[in-house]
Amino acid sequence: MSEIVLFKHLIDPEVRNIENYIKLGGYEGLKKAFTMQPDDIIEEVKRSNLRGRGGAGFPTGLKWSFMPKGEGQKYFVCNADEGEPGTFKDRYIMSENPHQLIEGMVIGGYAMGATVGYIYIRGEFEFVAKILQKAIDEAYEKGFLGKNILNSGFDFDLYVHLGAGAYVCGEETGLINSLEGKPGQPRLKPPFPAQYGVFGKPTTVNNVETIACVPDIIKKGADWFLSIGPEKNNGTKIYAVSGHVNNPGVFELPMGTPLREIIYEHAGGIVGGKKLKAVIPGGSSAPVLGPEHLDIPMDFDSLKKVGSMLGSGAIIVMSEDTCMVEAFTRLAKFYAHESCGQCTPCREGTAWLYKILKRIEDREGKKGDIDLILDICGKIMGRTICPLGDAAVMCIKPAVERFRDEFEYHIEHKKCMVENKIPIF
């Protein structure tokens, strides 16, 4: 069995209880952090090569170093919005091992001089928010949160904030606006959150999984973290596997585990012994791959090399029984629905993409529709305030290019080329 860093409930199913978490060495990382200087903690996180698990793989220590030094209110925000189709990993950390996230939040707060933390959690995760709140209450009682934590002189308060249910609120500046009680519309950057974040104050936003890696990095040291996974892609990774597999679920494995092993060993292979047709390797915004990519190591750099991305590590498996027109029309509907409407290319473009794909799916596609889709994609990419517009393009464009024959068949023959298709979304 590979190293367990985040899914400690696999060692003790009751680890969400603070006493059990402590028995497994919980809050030792925090105790050690208080023996270190804040800047040394940031250096240790930098040295560990921890990269953000929220989608972009940005180096966490470097992000923390962007926070201004000295006095003044600063905030540390945990992004627990988890709204991307296929992604369902953070909820397990929060519901099964919540203290690891809380411990990571306090360490991060101490390192960056932030005395207030928020966990911005997707509104639909009300039951998870209750578990988190109970764990936070326990941490206050034990003196791991609040004033003068463990006699360190450091104060840190942590709040759970339920989101209002939009994918775009997972984009860090949309999240910040939503946290402030405003519509969750992303902000133009710069200024970046480290300069102007929550209530105009310096803020760092990190993903749940990223923050939950921190306690063990501090407790065991950066070298231990560097010993897991390929160079520059270190640590374990939670892969959330869904779609046409026998054993869908979440699996904590070393970063860089081959896609084939994840699908065929951990997720039990493809339903009915069918052939693999396509796989989205990192949440719906990651460009779709084909069976020829099965031996790819599932890490940031390897997926980038083949034109896709690790994103959130959510793997959506599609068997030969999938109609790609149907699958990607459904995703186009999602992006059109979730566009916040601020930028014309995203607002209009995502709606057009859905409209054209829907008519192809409904056997009413016209000659030239495929080129029109690709043209619209080109006019969205890179022309928007936040990456949601780009994400829609990265989802749709590679699918239309890779499976062009299926889209053309729908248009020419007014029917689907897949017999007995099985829906994916």
Ligand SMILES: Cc1cc2nc3c(=O)[nH]c(=O)nc-3n(C[C@H](O)[C@H](O)[C@H](O)COP(=O)(O)O)c2cc1C
């Ligand atoms: C439309 C959109 C939705 C996003 N949703 C999430 C999300 O649910 N969770 C998350 O951690 N990051 C999400 N992100 C990425 C965040 O903007 C941000 O980069 C991330 O929280 C940074 O954390 P990390 O450095 O730990 O990866 C989203 C980005 C976009 C553009």
Ligand code: SF4
């Ligand atoms: S890209 Fe789309 S979601 Fe992002 S700010 Fe513009 S309109 Fe809103």
